[in-house]
Amino acid sequence: MKYAFSFLAVIALILIAWLGSRIPGMEYLFGVAIPYLAIMVFLGGFVYRVIHWAKSPVPFSIPTTCGQGKSLDFIKQDKLDCPTKTSEVVARMALEILAFRSLFRNTKSELHEGPKITYESSKWLWLFALIFHYSFLVIVLRHMRLFVNPVPAWIQALEFGDGLLQIGAPTMYMTDVGLILGVVLLFGRRLITRHVRYISLANDYFPLVLIFSIAVTGILMRFFLRTDIDIVNIKNLLVGLATLQPVIGAEIGAIFYIHIFLVSVLLVYFPFSKLMHLGGVFMSPTRNMKNDSRAKRHINPWNDPTIKPHSYAGYEDEFREFMVEAGIPVDKELAPKKDEA
Amino acid sequence: MYNKSTIIPGLILFVLFVTFPVWFNGLDAGAVPKPEMPPGGQKQCVLPAAEMRASHMQLLNEWRDNVLRDGNRVTVEVDGKEYRKGLQMACMECHTSQEKFCDTCHVYASVKPYCWDCHITPEAAAKKETH
Numbered sequence: 001m002k003y004a005f006s007f008l009a010v011i012a013l014i015l016i017a018w019l020g021s022r023i024p025g026m027e028y029l030f031g032v033a034i035p036y037l038a039i040m041v042f043l044g045g046f047v048y049r050v051i052h053w054a055k056s057p058v059p060f061s062i063p064t065t066c067g068q069g070k071s072l073d074f075i076k077q078d079k080l081d082c083p084t085k086t087s088e089v090v091a092r093m094a095l096e097i098l099a100f101r102s103l104f105r106n107t108k109s110e111l112h113e114g115p116k117i118t119y120e121s122s123k124w125l126w127l128f129a130l131i132f133h134y135s136f137l138v139i140v141l142r143h144m145r146l147f148v149n150p151v152p153a154w155i156q157a158l159e160f161g162d163g164l165l166q167i168g169a170p171t172m173y174m175t176d177v178g179l180i181l182g183v184v185l186l187f188g189r190r191l192i193t194r195h196v197r198y199i200s201l202a203n204d205y206f207p208l209v210l211i212f213s214i215a216v217t218g219i220l221m222r223f224f225l226r227t228d229i230d231i232v233n234i235k236n237l238l239v240g241l242a243t244l245q246p247v248i249g250a251e252i253g254a255i256f257y258i259h260i261f262l263v264s265v266l267l268v269y270f271p272f273s274k275l276m277h278l279g280g281v282f283m284s285p286t287r288n289m290k291n292d293s294r295a296k297r298h299i300n301p302w303n304d305p306t307i308k309p310h311s312y313a314g315y316e317d318e319f320r321e322f323m324v325e326a327g328i329p330v331d332k333e334l335a336p337k338k339d340e341a
Numbered sequence: 342m343y344n345k346s347t348i349i350p351g352l353i354l355f356v357l358f359v360t361f362p363v364w365f366n367g368l369d370a371g372a373v374p375k376p377e378m379p380p381g382g383q384k385q386c387v388l389p390a391a392e393m394r395a396s397h398m399q400l401l402n403e404w405r406d407n408v409l410r411d412g413n414r415v416t417v418e419v420d421g422k423e424y425r426k427g428l429q430m431a432c433m434e435c436h437t438s439q440e441k442f443c444d445t446c447h448v449y450a451s452v453k454p455y456c457w458d459c460h461i462t463p464e465a466a467a468k469k470e471t472h
Contacts, residue, residue, distance in 0.1 A: 039359075042359070043356060043359060043360075046355070047352055047356070050348065050351075050352055051342060051348075051352075054342045054343055054344060054345075054348045055342050055343070056343075057343060058343070144361065144362060145450070145451040146450070147361075147362035147366075148361075148362050148365050148366055149366060149370065149371040149449065150371065150448075151451035152365075155451065156451055156453070159451065159453075160453065166455060168402065169398035169399055169401065169402040169454075170398055170452075226395040226396050227395065228391070228395070229395055230391075230394045230395060231446070231450045231452070232373065232374060232394075232446050232449060232450060235449065235450050236370075236373050239362075239366065239370045239371070240370055242362035242363050242366050243363070243366050243368045243369060243370040244363075244368060245368075245370060249373075279355075282351065283348075301343065
């Protein structure tokens, strides 16, 4: 049901854009107003979320230590999994962000006949995620050719590399296949693996269905539904959006408006959903902190500055009389009373 | 707010990255390409202009497969006029210049068709002969 809801929601969005853009005069709503609104909500929401996170204090030093910590000289430290220096943290974060290292680990327990239990690293999620994210990144960068004029060489090189197979005309892109494959695999994983299916919610399925639809509408527009898809006219509009002087020169096919509307929905949805892991991956204290709590004191920002440290000696000074009276041993005896002498 | 010294530069980088087209263009949209009409004044093509704009690459691919792979050189007849299947033999009979016709839109949209890996334009051919 949860995934059926996601499909229904996306179908509704497609219908809105399809029928809406066919109403004369509504092209500017779907082609200009909504994309502008979406990018502003995206940027504003993203910054808001990150600053909101940055305001939350980290009360304790909580890096996840996955290897030997720094100890005596003859014990080898696992520098990536238990970093103590900033450079080691940077290396750890870079591998996490660029290579999804924690997904590579992903130990999974399985019960086999016998009965025998095994703990093995399950690489599927890592593989699917890697295909998906890198395809998506290249696709986003490649789309910049439609927003900038003149097109810089690095975008042209990226495009050339992506279409290296030279299949068909216009050339097929490898990342298009990668994105669709990645989405289908990640979606299939949620359906087929029972315990992942159990914890999957509508807000896990919805972005996958939405991104799938964006990819499909893009592919349809490029290869199949080419009526009124004049790339010069479309680029004219998109460069116009980027230079704040948008014009819709001639009629553009409905598939374009569906595509751009779905992208706008994704942009608006992004900052308020799990997709914020784009920003969140940089902000997770369990990864970006050094494991140096024995060398350097971690000050809890929540600490009340009016509460001073209270040593045992100070405690004894405060309560010595009562302690002696109650027969509790003290380090320093009470000063002898003068009038006794 | 904690860790300002890393989070604020990070956010600035992110915003710059997202707004790349805005500052790269510098609010200058540049000229929209105007492909040159056939210098010979021909008005008719194998398909209406809108269809040619949208799907000339598919037509050319089809022709290439017909001619080079299947050896099918049967001419195409449109409104009583015969066209041979070919870039140089049909298209460039009227649209004589690669730079002034093909490239105008292709450069604008950053499309690099590999036609010119094998084909040579009438202009380039003329240049070669004189040398």
